[in-house]
Amino acid sequence: MSIIVGEVIAVTGTKISLRIFEDSSQETIFYEGVKYRGVSLREHISIQRGFIDIVCMVEGEYLDERKFLEESDKTFYIRKVDVKPIGFILNNKFHEGVKYMPMIRDKASLLSEAVVGSIYGASKTSNFSIGSMLKEDVSINLPWTKLFNSHLGIFGNTGSGKSNTLAKLYTTLFKEKHVFLKDKSRFLIMDFNGEYTENQILKSDEKRVTRLNQRGEMDRFMIESSHFWDAETLSLLFQATNNTQQPFIRRVLNGRALYKNVPDSLNTYVEKTFEKAFSSGEPKPDALELCREIAKIVNNEPLQYLLRGMIYNHQQKYFKDSSGRYYNSNGDGFNANMKPVVSSIDLNFLDDFSELILRFYLQLCSDVVLGYAQYEHIQPVLSRAKSSIAGLRSVLKVVEVPPPPALLEVISLKNCSSDIKKILPLLIAKNHYASHKKSDSLGSPPTRTLHIIIDEAHNILSEQSTREHEVWKDYRLELFEEIVKEGRKYGVFLTLASQRPADISPTIISQIHNFFIHRLVNERDLKLIDNTISTLDLSSKSLIPTLAKGCCVVTGTAFELPMILKVDPLLKEHRPSSDDVDLEKLWAHHPLL
Structure with a gap:
């Protein structure tokens, strides 16, 4: 049996006004051993319309002043509340949406906490719970x-x-479904602050x-060779221009792919490049500088010594070393003096990063000698490549x-x-x-599935960043926009956590479910939430x-109604390493006292 607390006195569109009886203002009411919450803001009320219970949420309340008699000074007050229908209960099952509306004098009753909980997901069909409703304190099972x-x-x-919410979500998932996830799903966390490296979500082992x-010497991320030796990726990493530098990078990668499986092809490439540079009928001074850089990359001291003493004659257009040998199409300097040194070069120590820089210099040297490229047009991308490689080598392994x-x-x-x-x-x-998209077993x-979790997502998905090249930023955003728009059909899902959602690309935010x-509290963040989330009601x-x-506030396509959830805190050993500083404990005692 329900507790009747008022009646309908006005219906205007979807706005319903109730007159609340005087004895219905308690905060909590126990009736026949069942707990009910009194009538207050954001509480739930049921209005009986025949065999239908219309479920409404309280949006506001006020007092209406009345006099007993016109000539009397005695007044009394009627408590009124405005409610909004959010659904209806039919055959003990809640249905979202406005289908039925009440009439004047229909009775309004309180809903028990158990019934309110069942509306938002307290049923026992799922045991995936990360917290409880804020006001009703009813544990809610989320539709995982x-x-x-x-x-x-x-x-x-x-x-x-x-x-804590991010960690609680995935901690609960692995606790409940750990056995069933193996070999079916992968989870990747990009952790900018080192908050998930210990026993968070899963035990460290x-x-x-x-x-x-x-x-320092730490771990490195293992990247597939095919993804590293990619023209588009390298062009963007090194901020290559469209007209000259990107075609240059493609020539480098095409040459590597063509001779990749030929034994000692890189040694032959080095030898042929030096032969072009120092046996040309019209040697180029830029080629000498490039060959000196190549000698440093291959770490060959005899070759470095030989090139250090090399001079270029601008009038006669020839190279001459410190021993007086000439290097051009008429001289014997290369075959007699340089070729034996170049042939002895050992390239086995090169990693992929050094090989990439070496191939860049070899290609540019060959292009300069043959007149295919201008040194000053390509040299900037080489400088950026050397600078970027120095940082990438410490964190990547191809x-x-x-x-x-x-x-x-x-x-x-x-x-x-x-x-x-x-x-x-x-x-x-x-x-x-x-790698996930090209998997043979993906199917349709x-x-x-692949789940990419990015904490502090504004670090990489911001449109406001001015510290990077505009083209590179656009590509980075386009990649994640592709994942958020097209990833669902491949079973790829993003989880983004951020303290500044307004900084994240609007395209990405609009695709979040x-x-x-x-x-x-920031006005831009609140405006973004207001414009983006259609399922959020005014009171929430x-x-x-x-x-x-x-x-x-929890809302979206997985939830019938927005709700206010109080997330249970994780135990200290499982919480992300982001707790506030306890200044009372920190400053309590002087260390020397």
Whole structure:
């Protein structure tokens, strides 16, 4: 039996006004052993319309002043509330949407906490719970099949509980479904602050943690050779121009692909390049400088010594070394003196990064001698390549066959420079996304999934960054926009956590299906939420700037109604390493006292 607390006195569109009885203002009511919450803002009320219970949410309340008699000074007050219908209960099942509306004098009743919980997902059909409803304190089971089959956005200012929500979601997933996920799904966390490298989400011995560090010997990310030796990737990494530098990079990669399987092809390439440079009928002075750089790359001291003493005669157009030998089409300097030195070069020590730089210089030297390219047009991309390679070598390792995939892989970028934090997520995402797409067992619908989790996503998905080349930034955003737009058909899903959602590309935000929104106070962030999320009601929006720590508005395609969820805090050993400093404990005692 329900508790009748009022009656309908006005219906205007979807706005319903109720007169609340005087004895119905308690905060909590127990009736026949069942707990009910009184009538207040954001509480739920049922209005009986025949055999239908129309479920409404309280949006506002006010007092109406009345007099007993016109000539009397005695007054009394009628409490009125405005409610909005959110659905209806038929045959003990809740249905979302406005289908039925009440009539004047229809009775309004309280809904028990159990019934309110069943509306939002407290049923026992799922045991995937990360918290409880804020006001009703009823544990809510989330629709995990819909949740992880979508793109997720977790937003909130620093200290609002955003990281705990992210960790709680995936900790609960692995706790409940760990056995069933193996060999069917992969999870990749890009961790900018090193918050998930210990026992968070999974025990450290059950996941692969890659700690990248440019300042010491640490782990390196294994990238497939085919993804590294890619013209588009290298052109963007080195900010190559469209008309001259990008065609140059393609010539380098095409030449490597053509002779890759020929034994000692790189040694032959070096020898032929030097022969062109020092046996040409019209030697080029730029070729001498390029050959000196090549000698440094191959680390051959006799060749470096020989080239150090080389001079160029501009009038007669020939090279001459310190011993007086001439190097041109008429001289015997190359065959007699230089060829034996070049032939003895050992290139076995070269890694992929050194090989790339070597091939760049060899190609440019050959192009300059043959007149295919101008030195000053290509030289800037070589300088950028050498600068970028120095940083990439400490965090990347190019391999032909990648290691077997792990169920959960954490890439920590905590000890990387800001430049590497911009570049590396692009390579990591492209590597995993391309590998997943070309999988033979993908099928339709996909039989395997890839979940890319990016904490502090504004670091790499921001349109406001001015520290990088515009073309490179556009490509990085386009890659993630492709994943968020097309990834679903391949079973690839993004989870983004950020304290500044307004900085993230609007295209990416608009494609997110489900949101966990913690406290946000910035006007741009609130405006973005208002314009992007169509499933968010007015009263929920108004609560976002004042949400307590750990509380969030949950809404999206997986949920019938927006709800305010209080996320359970994880145990300290499982929480992300992002706790606030306890100044009372830190400053409590002087260390010498």
